[in-house]
Amino acid sequence: MNSLLLTGGRVVDPANARDEVADLLILNGKIAAVGPESAKRAPADIKKLNVSGLVVCPGLIDLHVHLREPGQTSKETIASGTDAAARGGFTSVVCMPNTAPAIDSSATVALVHERAEQSAAVNVFVAGAITKGIAGEELAQIGSLKKAGVVAITDDGHCVQSNEMMRRALEYARMFDLPVMDHCQDYALVTDGVMHEGYWSTVLGLRGWPSVGEEMIVARNILLAETTGCHVHCQHLSAAGSVRLLREAKKRGVPISGEACPHHFTLTDAAVAGSDKFWADDGKAVSGYDRMSSALPSWPSYHTHFKMNPPLRSAQDRAAILEGLEDGTIEILSSDHAPHLNYEKEVEFDFAPFGITGLETELALSLMQLYHAKHLSLTEIIAKFTVNPARLLKLAKGTLAEGADGDVTVFDPDREWVFEARDSASKSLNSPFFGWTLKGRAVATIVSGKTAWVEQSLAGGV
Numbered sequence: 001m002n003s004l005l006l007t008g009g010r011v012v013d014p015a016n017a018r019d020e021v022a023d024l025l026i027l028n029g030k031i032a033a034v035g036p037e038s039a040k041r042a043p044a045d046i047k048k049l050n051v052s053g054l055v056v057c058p059g060l061i062d063l064h065v066h067l068r069e070p071g072q073t074s075k076e077t078i079a080s081g082t083d084a085a086a087r088g089g090f091t092s093v094v095c096m097p098n099t100a101p102a103i104d105s106s107a108t109v110a111l112v113h114e115r116a117e118q119s120a121a122v123n124v125f126v127a128g129a130i131t132k133g134i135a136g137e138e139l140a141q142i143g144s145l146k147k148a149g150v151v152a153i154t155d156d157g158h159c160v161q162s163n164e165m166m167r168r169a170l171e172y173a174r175m176f177d178l179p180v181m182d183h184c185q186d187y188a189l190v191t192d193g194v195m196h197e198g199y200w201s202t203v204l205g206l207r208g209w210p211s212v213g214e215e216m217i218v219a220r221n222i223l224l225a226e227t228t229g230c231h232v233h234c235q236h237l238s239a240a241g242s243v244r245l246l247r248e249a250k251k252r253g254v255p256i257s258g259e260a261c262p263h264h265f266t267l268t269d270a271a272v273a274g275s276d277k278f279w280a281d282d283g284k285a286v287s288g289y290d291r292m293s294s295a296l297p298s299w300p301s302y303h304t305h306f307k308m309n310p311p312l313r314s315a316q317d318r319a320a321i322l323e324g325l326e327d328g329t330i331e332i333l334s335s336d337h338a339p340h341l342n343y344e345k346e347v348e349f350d351f352a353p354f355g356i357t358g359l360e361t362e363l364a365l366s367l368m369q370l371y372h373a374k375h376l377s378l379t380e381i382i383a384k385f386t387v388n389p390a391r392l393l394k395l396a397k398g399t400l401a402e403g404a405d406g407d408v409t410v411f412d413p414d415r416e417w418v419f420e421a422r423d424s425a426s427k428s429l430n431s432p433f434f435g436w437t438l439k440g441r442a443v444a445t446i447v448s449g450k451t452a453w454v455e456q457s458l459a460g461g462v
């Protein structure tokens with residue numbers, strides 16, 4: 001049941017510096033062998049999957065996912081969100097604590113663990129809140145959250161505004177050996193901005209969310225990480241200045257890291273002005289533009305599927321994020337999968353909630369914008385989805401070493417496909433990428449030796 005022999009795939013395992021065509025054996029839910037030993041040690045009646053021509057790598061990890069449970073289960077549940085993760089090639093997700101109630105106590109952590117045990121298709125790790133109710137006023141009980149098993153703390157969706165409180169949070173987190181993840185947003189600078197402050201916000205008459213609103217908190221976090229020695233991880237970076245700050249701080253050895261989401265290195269703020277404006281200029285830099293050009297996806301101006309927090313920024317910011325990914329300043333890729341219902345999004349741009357779904361498109365968009373566009377090798381991209389997040393959160397994941405959990409992702413980096421709403425497993429449909437021709441797709445997602453998801457074409461082999 002939990003044993004599987006994958007034959008003939010290209011095994012790419014950055015944690016063990018491996019990139020070669022090899023068989024991989026999973027026995028009783030654990031990696032048992034990679035290479036010629038695999039076939040020799042496999043029992044005669046083992047299930048086999050021919051994955052020749054495909055990439056086989058450690059199960060992908062997304063450390064920034066909103067599963068909306070408890071409390072907002074009409075948007076998403078642990079079951080539906082992890083189904084979407086499995087389809088996207090992810091074997092582990094970290095769920096954010098901005099649920100209802102917030103995950104700010106050991107009881108809520110226990111509830112999420114229990115629900116995941118019952119209904120999750122992939123591994124669910126929990127991030128606890130920094131402050132009670134994510135209200136930014138009083139620290140959560142960080143020690144008891146750690147005891148309950150959280151892998152990090154964050155007020156994601158919100159940002160602790162008091163520098164003093166953030167400092168205390170880092171001091172406690174350091175005592176408990178927990179990384180602190182931060183959604184970087186200075187409320188005084190951002191006020192009620194809804195899109196990137198720049199040319200397009202002026203043209204469209206929408207209130208601006210300036211880059212400095214993110215950069216200010218990234219700078220604060222660098223200083224506090226340096227002062228306290230606690231690791232701070234800056235979530236979903238969008239602005240060029242943030243990348244510059246991070247690059248400089250990392251050079252000095254400050255315990256700081258950052259992540260980027262595909263929408264920030266694919267789209268720009270021009271997309272808010274509609275598809276014509278986007279494809280006329282910024283869109284031409286999207287990998288696959290030529291392929292799509294006969295049928296470019298189209299959408300109207302002010303479309304709320306292009307509203308997220310932090311917002312889509314300028315072409316220069318997009319280039320800076322790509323550069324940060326390329327030179328290693330940004331070590332981790334994530335989706336910030338944020339499901340919202342149609343009726344919530346089908347309102348004026350100003351009033352729509354921030355956020356888009358992303359679990360099912362992030363691997364393809366990352367392969368397109370980073371691998372096919374020749375910024376990163378497959379090994380480098382896979383590292384940003386596996387060993388790097390595992391190292392940050394101290395998870396025993398992200399490796400195909402013998403004895404490790406049998407979490408494996410199989411994907412085809414060259415597969416072209418069109419992302420259609422009817423194929424999505426998420427309960428929400430707020431993706432800007434429906435109708436896009438994407439390149440690169442997961443074909444099997446294996447969690448502890450069991451197939452959490454497998455594409456029809458391979459299904460016969462299991």
Ligand SMILES: [Zn+2]
Nearest residue numbers: 156157183309
């Ligand atoms: Zn956030």
